Amino acid sequence: MSLTRREMIKAGLLTGGVAALPVGRAIATLRDEPLDEMLESPPVPTFAVPLRIPPLARPVRSEGNTDYYEITQRVARVPIIPGLPLTEIWGYNGITPGPTFRHVGGRDAIVKQINRLPVDVSVHLHGGDNSPEDDGHPLDLIPPGGSKVYRYTEEESLSTIWYHDHAIHETGRNVYMGLAGHFFVSTEEERALPLPKGRFDVPLAIQDKFFLKDGSIDYPYKDPEEHEPFQQGVFGDVILVNGTPKPFFRVLRRKYRFRVLNGSNARIYSLALSNGDPLTVLASEHDFLQQAVQTDRLPIFPSERYQVVIDFSKYRVGSKIELRNLFEDVPGDPFDPDKTSQIMRFDVVDDASDPSSIPADLGPAPDFTGATGPVRKEWVFERNGGAWTINDKVFDEDRFDALPKFNVPTVWRFVNQSGGWYHPIHPHAEEFLILDRNGKRPRPWERAMKDVVGLGPNEVARILVTFHHFRGPYVMHCHNIEHEDHDMMTQFKIV
Numbered sequence: 288m289s290l291t292r293r294e295m296i297k298a299g300l301l302t303g304g305v306a307a308l309p310v311g312r313a314i315a316t317l318r319d320e321p322l323d324e325m326l327e328s329p330p331v332p333t334f335a336v337p338l339r340i341p342p343l344a345r346p347v348r349s350e351g352n353t354d355y356y357e358i359t360q361r362v363a364r365v366p367i368i369p370g371l372p373l374t375e376i377w378g379y380n381g382i383t384p385g386p387t388f389r390h391v392g393g394r395d396a397i398v399k400q401i402n403r404l405p406v407d408v409s410v411h412l413h414g415g416d417n418s419p420e421d422d423g424h425p426l427d428l429i430p431p432g433g434s435k436v437y438r439y440t441e442e443e444s445l446s447t448i449w450y451h452d453h454a455i456h457e458t459g460r461n462v463y464m465g466l467a468g469h470f471f472v473s474t475e476e477e478r479a480l481p482l483p484k485g486r487f488d489v490p491l492a493i494q495d496k497f498f499l500k501d502g503s504i505d506y507p508y509k510d511p512e513e514h515e516p517f518q519q520g521v522f523g524d525v526i527l528v529n530g531t532p533k534p535f536f537r538v539l540r541r542k543y544r545f546r547v548l549n550g551s552n553a554r555i556y557s558l559a560l561s562n563g564d565p566l567t568v569l570a571s572e573h574d575f576l577q578q579a580v581q582t583d584r585l586p587i588f589p590s591e592r593y594q595v596v597i598d599f600s601k602y603r604v605g606s607k608i609e610l611r612n613l614f615e616d617v618p619g620d621p622f623d624p625d626k627t628s629q630i631m632r633f634d635v636v637d638d639a640s641d642p643s644s645i646p647a648d649l650g651p652a653p654d655f656t657g658a659t660g661p662v663r664k665e666w667v668f669e670r671n672g673g674a675w676t677i678n679d680k681v682f683d684e685d686r687f688d689a690l691p692k693f694n695v696p697t698v699w700r701f702v703n704q705s706g707g708w709y710h711p712i713h714p715h716a717e718e719f720l721i722l723d724r725n726g727k728r729p730r731p732w733e734r735a736m737k738d739v740v741g742l743g744p745n746e747v748a749r750i751l752v753t754f755h756h757f758r759g760p761y762v763m764h765c766h767n768i769e770h771e772d773h774d775m776m777t778q779f780k781i782v
């Protein structure tokens with residue numbers, strides 16, 4: 288007799304990793320409810336809710352080269368699952384994802400963050416050119432009732448970045464409760480390209496959450512008293528796109544550009560279309576690829592972003608095309624993979640003219656200056672005596688593990704030595720080029736500037752980075768947020 292994955296989960300045979308309780312069983316124990324009930328959110332209708340597009344962030348004023356914004360972080364009750372009571376979320380301006388910033392590169396954005404939540408927060412603009420004071424260091428907390436002004440001096444370079452909470456040891460819960468939003472930086476050159484624009488340039492934040500029968504989002508702690516999160520990562524069995532569960536999106540017969548963000552705490556996706564047609568990738572986090580690349584599977588790790596074009600003119604009016612997730616076995620995921628295999632559906636509803644096109648040459652060739660230099664620092668990611676470690680250590684606010692030089696091209700080597708686990712590694716402060724993975728060229732869609740590198744089991748990657756914005760202290764961590772909250776984080780200081 289062979290057991291399905293789900294039966295093994297029920298029998299407690301599949302722990303998804305080392306020395307840790309399966310998430311599902313632990314949830315059941317905590318709540319004293321039968322396991323099979325606890326392993327499932329209430330039923331969610333598929334493709335029944337229209338995709339929500341987050342509103343744009345509007346400056347409260349603009350002066351000279353600076354746009355001023357005010358964001359209030361607050362508790363809100365919003366409809367998420369049809370037929371269930373309203374869900375309490377924590378949101379930037381009370382919505383999740385928060386408002387989308389469409390920032391003109393070269394201008395400054397000054398964002399006042401007001402904390403009306405009952406918890407400490409810190410705001411990190413992930414992928415931004417932030418000074419150490421404005422970076423949202425995990426210990427630079429805004430207490431309830433407080434506020435902080437973040438000054439972002441974005442250089443003029445194309446970026447699909449995002450902002451999210453970064454409070455020490457509580458980032459997982461805070462992001463899961465809704466504290467995340469898109470932030471796009473455009474350049475003059477990009478605005479002049481004939482790519483899909485305006486309402487045809489669509490943010491898609493993919494997240495997974497677990498809901499209770501009363502409609503509430505349930506962030507499970509391994510130890511609720513100590514607020515210790517689950518080591519593997521916290522997953523959900525409901526896929527949300529822009530906060531809407533498995534939505535449908537009405538499209539015209541033309542090209543659309545999507546800014547896909549994996550805003551999940553721990554889930555890795557492999558994106559694919561249900562009809563097998565390829566996705567066209569223009570860019571990852573920063574700058575365009577030299578040329579667009581096509582792939583029928585696009586893996587996307589937590590915190591990664593991709594700019595993807597889908598041309599719906601190939602399909603007849605009435606066609607329905609699903610965006611699927613083909614990544615099945617994320618270690619530590621207690622849920623039935625069938626529940627997370629559908630992400631959203633595109634419904635082709637009408638004809639349209641399409642003035643957009645994808646230029647044959649999109650971006651400049653990557654700059655490999657310094658790529659042949661020595662490895663300045665090796666970072667080893669491991670599971671050590673039940674802890675997630677970087678070079679055998681866990682986070683210590685008083686320690687710096689590297690002192691990279693300002694404006695000097697630097698090669699770092701990342702080694703995943705943690706068995707079957709995946710680690711998306713994100714150094715703050717600077718984007719970088721992936722030089723190689725296990726000695727081979729990075730994937731075709733990774734060959735431009737990035738700010739996170741997804742390390743697969745036993746993978747080794749080298750990156751080339753030139754820290755050139757600010758000197759000072761920054762963190763680097765795994766972006767499986769529960770790994771991060773378990774102190775899989777280090778600090779370096781640019782000198």
Ligand code: C2O
Nearest residue numbers: 411413590713764
């Ligand atoms: Cu997206 Cu340190 O984070």
Ligand code: CU
Nearest residue numbers: 710765767770
């Ligand atoms: Cu990790």
